[in-house]
Amino acid sequence: MQRTRAKRIERPTPAAAAKRPSLPRAVVDPNGDTRARIIQAAEMLFAEYGFDAVSMRDITALAKVNLASVNYHFGSKLALLAEVVGVRANGLVEERMRLLAALRRDRNGRPRLEDVVEAFLRPSLEMSRQPGGADHMRLRARLAVERVGMSRARFEQIFDASNEKFIDALAEALPDHPRVEIYWGFHCLLGIQNYTMANSGRIQHLSGGTCDPTDVEATLARIVPFVAQGFRALGRRR
Amino acid sequence: MQRTRAKRIERPTPAAAAKRPSLPRAVVDPNGDTRARIIQAAEMLFAEYGFDAVSMRDITALAKVNLASVNYHFGSKLALLAEVVGVRANGLVEERMRLLAALRRDRNGRPRLEDVVEAFLRPSLEMSRQPGGADHMRLRARLAVERVGMSRARFEQIFDASNEKFIDALAEALPDHPRVEIYWGFHCLLGIQNYTMANSGRIQHLSGGTCDPTDVEATLARIVPFVAQGFRALGRRR
DNA sequence: GACTTGTTCAAACAAACGTTTGAATTTACA
């Protein structure tokens, strides 16, 4: 039990210097009512800093409403998060199911693999073009990893039913694939989707700005063939 | 400006019920010194709950050290995070570079695409088998999305140089691919890697437990061909 | 007008936060 290590560490900053790095300059739509302004502000802030790092005072200041408004309208901070996520997520699921139902089928009743993948991905990517949609997408990507309350599983539950329907459709498009390989491919699909939505800026950084993942069509033109061919690779004997 | 909406929301829980959902039962190695026990505890807690949701008191309680020890040994909570991430991340980069240098080459000096992909992914997945490695991997996956201080970019910087070397190697393995498509493929590769490391439990849930992403060889056997074929798809004319 | 209901507001609440302090204790080295 010898003790031969560093001495007391020197403090890097004597006073402040640890302030929040610049809240978003954008403001919320002044025409919305209190509820709408709160949701909009919370969406932006949660997406950028995460649930725990954002305070009620941050939200209400950005929304230009009174501090007590959040508890009045939503009950609690956690309930506000559920509201923020739920509203758009349910719309996303509906859009996905609509595209899935409209899928072209060949004479055997099978859909094209690329079409199924695109039906899954397009609503996610297109949402990022709506006002505030990019914030929502990044928030969702965070929640796939983050853990607030016990609610990670509860949020993902919104997608369970439609995910199973897409797995069925993928299996239809790949009739010779073992079911387990479909799951692995879907895992890869979810990973790419989340990473794209998170928009961490890595690909822009690495490519020197050549690649722009906010360009929906350009992104789909790469991801869809990548995923489809990836799926096909899983059917080969190893 | 009519006002016809819900009345004051009813509180769901009268008293407590919003407590932290069960801290990890596992304890830290009692044989380590104070520094080591703090790092181990912080790694577990940051990975599970995120940087902001974990308090100094959570860390020091789990590590069984005094509250002031973190500031004494590391200076601040943020400096502790940097230490926690840095130690293992640098080892990971070294291992990747080692595998990259050891790559087999054909008569033209080109590596096999599958080999490059595996050299990139294997160190990440194998780390999850080391003690505490799974915690570290999940923490890294979080930090790819999370934003603490201004440090997201700073953490990712550790990987910049080796990432560029891998992109070069991928371009060597795919000599006819435009460089921009290599970047898109690498983006997909990063997404799958992060999602796998985050271990969100989605694939186990969806597959009814059939797929186990903690089985390194089984995971590599799926992800490597998926990614390799995905890369090849990016070379085709659209 | 009075009355009821929905909403906003400033102020305060207790609890938890990261950090600091100064004395007590342990270790390293003479």
Next chain:
DNA sequence: TGTAAATTCAAACGTTTGTTTGAACAAGTC
């Protein structure tokens, strides 16, 4: 063993946290 340095510890620091309160204000109905 004596002394200085390294480390631990309990207590407190000043902020900030999410939430609550009760009065004030605004709107619809009689």
